Amino acid sequence: MSIAVARRSTLPGFGLTMGLTLTWLSIIILLPLAGLFLKTFELSLDQFWGIVTSRRTLNALKISFGLSFAAALVNLVMGTIIVWALVRYRFPGRRLFDAIVDIPFALPTAVAGVALTQLFAQKGWLGAPLAELGIKVAFTPIGIFIAMIFIGIPFVVRTVQPVLIDLDVEIEEAAASLGANRWHTVFRVILPSLIPALLTGFALAFARAVGEYGSVIFIAGNLPNVSEIAPLLIVIRLSEFRYADATAIAVVMLLASFLIIFAVNRLQRWAQIRIPTH
């Protein structure tokens, strides 16, 4: 067999594996995506706008994005505390707690949903004492908030952990030798160098919470305009065969999420320039 002197690769199989990969990718991902785009473009701009700005939709989006943001903030703060304790301190059960951090990521969402509901229901182990204090968690927006915190826990911790571990202790010693007290060192030297990782973790937690379904719908009241999350509204519209509405909401969610991630990426890059990690 005579082959013209042309570009060839050393290892065989490129053509075949590439072809198979592209085929599989097209069938499983591109085709469904195409369907989504097609459906979106069936709507005129006015129709699209009408669906998206309807009262119920707007409220659902507000609830989804607003509570996700708040929950991600909580995870930002608590995640920092947790990762600090896990990396820098020794205490009994530390290894166990480190392993536990992954559970919200590994646990099926439906299981998380029913467990959290049971826990915070009026007669639940935590719900009961809270009810005494007059705080109702289950079937209210607070419940949604709690569930979103739950699923976001691993993101900040796991993203920051390797960075914190790799931090050069000499930097802290330098700061101390220059007269900084511990407070200064932590807040002016250490935490700033963690900012890119913190932002990434925040973005991941945020994005996850926005799209979350299983963990949230049990504990949410699912009352339209009050405690209805956007993913649930999509499901309802689908069951009503209002495909266009469902698609419109989905597209808004996708766009908003991508925008936020993009903004956070920018912030990260800015932080990296101002406070390079190395």
Place this chain on the structure above:
Amino acid sequence: MTIEVKNIVKKFGSFAALDNVDLKVAQGELLALLGPSGSGKTTLLRIIAGLDWPDAGEVSIDGENALARGASERHVGFVFQHYALFRHMTVFENVAFGLRVQPRAIRKDESTIRARVKELLDLVQLDWLSSRYPSQLSGGQRQRIALARALAIEPRILLLDEPFGALDAKVRKELRQWLRSLHSEIHVTSIFVTHDQEEALEVANRVVVMDKGRIEQIGTPGEVYDDPATAFVHGFIGESIVLPVDVSGGSVRLAGQPLNIAANGAASGASKLFVRRHDMAIGPAGSGSLEGAVRHVRSFGPIQRAEVALSGGEGKTIIEIDAPRDRELQAGEIVSLQPRRYRIFAAQD
């Protein structure tokens, strides 16, 4: 097995890794491809092996067009710089690999394979390691196993890519001699790539000096050392003193002063004078072309190495010369220097 390479061109983007390279390798010879990084030597080796493909040109092995086949069909043994041993296989399984993947039709039976592997491990004197894993071996041991593995398939050519580059100096020297004696035992046509000129000169039958994708000179180690064809070869091999000179009308000037040496047909214009350190004859002041003050002398063994500041041109040119120790030089002494053997190359080479 003879190899012939013609007009090979290989570009990476706009960078020409190989720029019209021609080479003929004779049966049974041990050839070195010598050059600095980026000279194209590894690229050329990989093209011969079939691990890379040229943009233009021909490669023939024993008269057949080698480019029609891939690496798995060229029957070439390749030894990688970082050994590339299969980390999850024992030494024995590594060496046996080439024999075990042969097509059913020509594959030998297991006992034959086992015997051959043992033979090869004996050849490289590492039979006692056959059940170890690569991670348990030293660098030198790994390289010998890599060689045994390549030899197992009875290749018609053996190609080695900086085979000793990853080893430390003492092991390198030992393996160099070992490779040479191995080659004289098994006589496989072999090409090895190195950037270490001492290695190339010590081991190879012929040396191919390369720079920037081109062959600068092909010759025996002696030819390449004593008769460098270009300024690059002279500068790359051995230590040289380089002085900027001007050639006009058959006379050679350094910083305006004429030197008492023949131009030997060098073209007129700005040029460079290359002299080996040990090719400067030393005499009393006034007897030679160059004059200078000895600044510092180091003696070791039969040689003394002197730093001399040349008189001409503000005394800022400092050169190092090697002289025998029959007359000990003193710091501060004024000496005269006359190049015994030298080359003049045009300045832009």
Place this chain on the structure above:
Amino acid sequence: MSMQSGLAPATELRTYAPAADIAIDALPSGSERARPLAGTAAGNPRTEPAPVRLIIIALAITFLSVFVVLPLVVVFAQAFSKGIGAYFAALTEPEALAAIRLTLLVAAISVGLNLVFGVIAAWAIAKFDFTGKTFLITLIDLPFSVSPVISGLVFVLLFGAQGYWGPWLQAHDIHVLFAVPGIALATVFVTFPFVARALIPLMQEQGTQEEEAAISLGASGLQTFFRVTLPNIKWGLLYGVLLCNARAMGEFGAVSVVSGHIRGETNTMPLLVEILYNEYQFVSSFAIASLLAMLALITLVVKTILERRLDEGQQPSDH
């Protein structure tokens, strides 16, 4: 579901050093400094004063206990609240058995398909150079960035009664939605990236030298893959399969959208948990949930073991 945002692939899956004290000490680059310091006096420049440390530890433990430990405990507490007999009775109900069977089937299909294609994709991406590689990897990661509900939505748009192919499917009496094929499709979609994401960085790190050596020794492409590449990636492969399986069995949102919730036929275990819970059949619901929780715990344990294996593999040995 998680977003890619400038992290290396597989970061979310393996973002941490093994949770072992030894491991921290074993890290390179001057790791003494990473060693936690106990019982140092206030004024020590390398750590916070003791009361602060205590508060931080207390906060961390409390938070994790309330948000993670308690929910887990609740699952098992509820499942066994009426005794072991009731527990096993719930698990052996016909609906439960059907759900378990369906979950296993769908997981097998997803893992099987994504294993094969994950390996193929990883080979194409890691062992060759070509333009558009980043784009391709981004596409592969896409299911991660998308809400599960939207993952289900896209299939409804294609196969639903009012979807693009809906009428055609109905005319030929082919059921994709509200049947096993739809569930399988949606699950394959959401578990698509796991194997590839685990393999690609691993294979990239391992480079192509061993494969080139095998080729130069006369091996064919397949021989090279099975004898040289596969043994080197086996831990990464297991890791990807493990996570793929966990997600496949636990997927709720996407499957919920496409399944139609037909009792005994199109309910996976997570869906059954939902149905039983909404019917106030708490013991049954949590019994099934407890199986899924155990799956999650086992997954985590095996994952930690595999991570340790993988980290060991990155130690400079050969090369």
